Amino acid sequence: MGIMSLHRMCGIFVFLSVCLISFTPPCDGGKILVFPVDGSHWINMKILLEELHAKGHSITVIRASTSWYISEKSPLYKSITIEMDTGLENFFEVYLQEHMRAQREGASALTFFKLTKDFMSMISQAHSLWADALPQIFDDENMVKSLKDSQFDLVLTDPAIAPGVILAKYLKLPVVLNVRWITSGEGHFAIAPSPVSYIPAPGSGLTDKMNFIQRVKNILFYGVVAFQQKFMVGPSYDALCDKYIQGGCDIIQLLQEADIWLFRSDFVFEFPRPTMPNVIYIGGFQCKPAQPLPADLEEFVQSAGEHGVIIMTLGTLVNALPKEAADEIASVFAKMPHKVIWRHKGNCPSTLGNNTLIVDWMPQKDLLGHPQTKVFVAHGGTNGVQEAIYHGVPVLGIPLFFDQYDNLLRLQERGAGKIIQLADVNGHSFEQGINEVLYHDSYRQNMQRLSRLHRDQPMAPMDQAIFWVEYVMRHKGAPHLRTEAYKMPWYAYYCVDVLLLLLTAATVLLLSTLAIFRFLCCRARMTTKTKQH
Template structure:
């Protein structure tokens, strides 16, 4: 018996030793590297920063390039070191006051008659904003490339990759100049949604930004989609390419342009999940990480928790307009406050500026709120939002139905996607009155309506993945670092001239070949006919 026990113990010891040796022989799961980060400011920085914190936690060394006029990207942070570029003129997207005035002008234009002139005025406002922002982006990267000491330092550091957001393409230019593998944290590029640059995107069922149509288009919707695609092409060829071309021609390659540099990225970390986005063609180097910023809710501060619990069986409505847009014009805020006051639910509202006079006792107005933690609270019944991507995915993650008040940019298109899924109701903010808003809120809150159940189903689909979106993003980032790029996943089709990409040259050859054959046939047939006619004429002459 003793010998048997001794043998058993010996066998166990050998098994444990073998397992330890096997584990020690396995390659490390994390590749710690040096990452140069060139972010876009504003709300884009919020999700980029979440990715950076996770990369730092996994041992990566991060360097963030920022503007001296940045409002959102801190110069000092525990999880990265920064390189601050002196700039005298801030990008308008970095300035909350500019964005507030931009929103005000947009609302004033939309409040008028829906006419061609109003449409043109709205497009002009957006084009002006984009032109100024891209000019600031191009000027900043020029300043960087002209700084010889800085460039020498960047080259000698030995970065493994460039991580950037191509919505404004300064980071794309710098990464290409440094010849670093390029990884995008992306949904939008300089003129459109990111897929349009690298994957087939038929306009018959792929909506473009601004079109406000779903993937099920009528003929009129297709016309509208085609129009907005044309606007995107104008932005690309008429604004962004010319603004970046000077610095590209001087420092990289005069035969390149900003669009082709974007198309040459190794990896696209796409902030998209197809529970939200419409299905579409894609490419091997596109990795989907929609909702990567979402996480389980944490405990609320005691005062806020007490307010939530005081709502009783009715629950709470949460409202927030995101990072750049803390409040609306006073007239609209008065309408919203009055509608909230009619509800039996309690309301937590992030609102900056003067409190509306119609504010009810059931509404708590705050300068800041823990949005993710509130959306994950069991008392939360609905989310009133402008339709920003971060808030939308947090609502999907926690299964909270949405009342949308889209204001600018992609928010209108985002809400189209949610309404097509049956999880949201959308109102035009310029046409709000107390009755309309109250009715819409009551409909979203009504448990007999399908909004909550549809959102819960969407949430289940979003959670049912083999890997968490953040883990997927980190794996592929480290994949690019380990392999010094991912060229084997990237199509080179963007290097083809347009006539080769669309096989115009092949079609022209085939058409020419067929034309020649037909001409030869016709000419041969005519010659034969003439010969036959001459032969008949000769016989006729002989008979005579």
């Protein structure tokens, strides 16, 4: 009897196991080749890779031997390491320090011209390094064979550098871009109609409402971006395209051929503008509900009582502000009843108060989501701005370089943040700015309104990102969503040839009418003269 019961139980167990297996949805894991950009861009890309890995996809990441953040070994992915020259990190650090010093000291226009030239040179050098390194893949027959034999479903790349799209073209694979910035400028300008009459060019510091002088400025900034792409970035890759891509290629054209653009922005943050069907907005996709803080940090936060906490960080690239600015900020914090958590490396400010906790790293997302956090003092990086929107925390911004002023300007225009230029930071201006954001309820109310708008979506941004990556896998691309307008010559795109034809026809018609009218007038005069004689 016991044996029969045992057999019956085993049969039930097998039956239930079969049922569970039958009802488990199949996981068709794809193979993804990833060509990321280091630094804060990788932080975004890694979050996306974690989700793709959790969905059962196999991931291979191409990284530089000098990478700052992209580890060679990871449970998420296999890696391919490309040997790279060193030295760019030091150049970048020197540039940042010089740029901050020039802002702080109110340097001359000549100095800022030199800094702009140095910045373009630095960007050009970065592209040249990657263009010189990519032949390590193309000239290695075993590497190329391995990549082709792997039968990747797509290439996922950040187009702030171009090797990813070139490699995808070489391997004839669909492309998904994890994008906001391209090799020069902002991604929309490469793919969507972008009238500079109301769409601010990167770096212009303008909004979508421009007067005549501002439109002139906007066109000049757009010209600088176009010049940078044409003469400083494009040439780095031209020889590479001519040598390895049949028929050659143009970087902007390769970007325009991409199947899907996962765009790290949305129209809660961005100014309204034309877009395209294959642009999927995933702004804030990295944002999640706050997790509990470490016990010591939670104790410090709770000790703030009713006054709450101010958090401050300048992102991953800047360890510390100039000493004078840091001392003045610290002195303002020291007088406040709030507790302050400040990510700051290097020597502590001499005016540091007992209410300020200096840390090398902070759980930024979890602090922004903590109910005690009142204000976020930040440099205006895309990640921090989107996380502040998600958690509804107003921002006091101190932009330093790149897109940071433009990001903060979008918050300021919506009444959810305030900007203080680094050159203007002193005890008085910083105290006035922090108190304004703290004690004017409109800042928090406006930011919380943006938060509600951002969260009110039919599908979470991360779910959208995963869906469209898998969509490209399932359909071997998405050419039906991609415009072919980029293949048209400029005169056809703007209908200059059509306008010339219509103008010519109108001119011919007008001249013909005049000629006929003149002929009839002359004939009438001749008839009149004949009758008079």
